[in-house]
Amino acid sequence: MRKEEKRAQMFAMIADWQQSGKSKKCYCEENGINEATFYYWFSRSKEDNGATGSFIAIGKSGRNSEVEVIYPNGVRIKAGADLGLLSQLIRLY
Numbered sequence: 001m002r003k004e005e006k007r008a009q010m011f012a013m014i015a016d017w018q019q020s021g022k023s024k025k026c027y028c029e030e031n032g033i034n035e036a037t038f039y040y041w042f043s044r045s046k047e048d049n050g051a052t053g054s055f056i057a058i059g060k061s062g063r064n065s066e067v068e069v070i071y072p073n074g075v076r077i078k079a080g081a082d083l084g085l086l087s088q089l090i091r092l093y
Contacts, residue, residue, distance in 0.1 A: 010041040021074065 017027045069077045
């Protein structure tokens with residue numbers, strides 16, 4: 001398997017885990033994945049996506065769209081782009 005194919009396969013695995021709602025450990029056990037390998041690719045996926053755990057800017061053009069807040073524990077909340085509500089949701093964590 002070529003490097004690009006392996007990379008795509010591993011990132012697809014990470015996306016599948018995120019959609020599953022399961023813990024990393026449970027997902028690895030159920031799918032026969034070495035946890036160290038999973039964590040390696042998980043850290044690589046964060047680097048590639050630019051996910052640094054920091055805030056992102058919400059432009060004025062996005063004010064009528066829906067925003068999803070994802071907490072570190074996996075809880076996802078969809079809300080309108082009401083900045084007051086978003087501020088309160090962020091402070092909850």
